[in-house]
Amino acid sequence: MSRDAVKNLLAGVATSLDQLALVDAGGPNVARVFPVVAELFRAIATVVGTHGVEAVQKAIRDLAKTPAKRANLENAEAAVASALADREDALPELVLK
Amino acid sequence: MHVRPQFSPPAVLMPILVGIAVALASALSSGCGASALQTHARIAVMLHGANDAAVRAIETGCEHRAVAAARDPDVSYDEASANAQRVLARCQRVVDAQHAFSAAYEVYVAQLLAVVDDDNHQPSAFTRLRALLAGLAPLYADLARVAADLGIHLPTVPFAPVGAP
Numbered sequence: 001m002s003r004d005a006v007k008n009l010l011a012g013v014a015t016s017l018d019q020l021a022l023v024d025a026g027g028p029n030v031a032r033v034f035p036v037v038a039e040l041f042r043a044i045a046t047v048v049g050t051h052g053v054e055a056v057q058k059a060i061r062d063l064a065k066t067p068a069k070r071a072n073l074e075n076a077e078a079a080v081a082s083a084l085a086d087r088e089d090a091l092p093e094l095v096l097k
Numbered sequence: 098m099h100v101r102p103q104f105s106p107p108a109v110l111m112p113i114l115v116g117i118a119v120a121l122a123s124a125l126s127s128g129c130g131a132s133a134l135q136t137h138a139r140i141a142v143m144l145h146g147a148n149d150a151a152v153r154a155i156e157t158g159c160e161h162r163a164v165a166a167a168r169d170p171d172v173s174y175d176e177a178s179a180n181a182q183r184v185l186a187r188c189q190r191v192v193d194a195q196h197a198f199s200a201a202y203e204v205y206v207a208q209l210l211a212v213v214d215d216d217n218h219q220p221s222a223f224t225r226l227r228a229l230l231a232g233l234a235p236l237y238a239d240l241a242r243v244a245a246d247l248g249i250h251l252p253t254v255p256f257a258p259v260g261a262p
Contacts, residue, residue, distance in 0.1 A: 056135045057213045063141055064210040068199035069152040071192045073185060076160035080181045083167035089174045 133223055134212060140230065141206050148199055151240065151251045155195055158249035159188035187247050194240040201236050205229040 084090060167181040208229055212222045241251045 056138050060134075060138050060141065060206075060209050060213050063138070063145060064206050066145070068145065068148050068202050068206075070199055071152045071155040071195045073156070073159060073188055073192060075156065076163050076185060076188065079160050080163045080167045080185065083164045084174070084178055084181070087168070087174055087177065 134209075137209055137212075137226055137230075141209055144202055144205075144233070147252055148195075148202060151195060151198075151244075154249055154251055155188070155191050155244060158244075158247065159184070159191070162247065163188065184247075191240070191244045191247060191249065194236070194243050198233065198236040198240050201229070201233055205233060 163181045163184040166184050167177050169177050169180065172180065205226070208222070208226050212226060215222060244251050
């Protein structure tokens with residue numbers, strides 16, 4: 001990828017970030033997406049900013065030290081339990097607790 | 098019960114994903130050496146970000162859908178509980194697919210690191226690197242498919258160029 005192509009890519013991301021900032025008050029989903037994009041933007045910028053072989057090698061070593069994230073459902077399961085407990089028709093024994 | 102899809106990051110991620118497409122195409126034509134290493138480094142970082150985005154989309158989307166099922170006022174407690182558990186069970190399949198992708202991605206990065214540590218930059222190492230990258234495509238496609246079945250739309254990663262001759 002040429003440097004111009006990278007600059008265009010980053011400009012596109014920056015535009016998306018600006019657009020998101022403008023509509024950030026639109027709802028929680030936008031707010032959730034925003035940090036994801038920002039994180040990607042920083043990651044790309046980090047590698048784009050490397051030019052020499054040593055810098056590239058360092059970027060790879062840093063990457064190898066960072067485990068890829070694994071999704072888990074712990075929060076979802078806890079939220080479901082809470083939502084069920086909050087129901088008006090929740091079982092009495094659950095309410096007593 | 099109908100749950101309206103609400104988390105769809107692809108639109109805002111599109112500029113990044115176009116970049117991935119370009120990088121993947123570049124990787125195919127790359128041979129060995131520093132330039133190829135740099136291209137693979139870019140791909141690895143971008144895939145790392147795409148994986149992060151996928152994890153967030155899966156966790157957020159699953160929680161939203163499971164809680165909506167649990168709160169559904171039109172059904173009884175027992176039915177709501179069963180529906181929520183069904184959502185979580187479907188989410189587990191998405192999680193399993195994501196774990197398969199992230200594990201394969203880590204193998205790719207490990208091979209990338211092996212290339213870095215080998216000053217000779219053996220051509221066979223780059224061949225293996227490209228094969229591992231190509232192997233990520235069906236895993237991501239499977240992940241995106243099972244997530245989409247649940248109404249969670251993951252960023253499109255255009256791996257197609259990897260399979261080209």
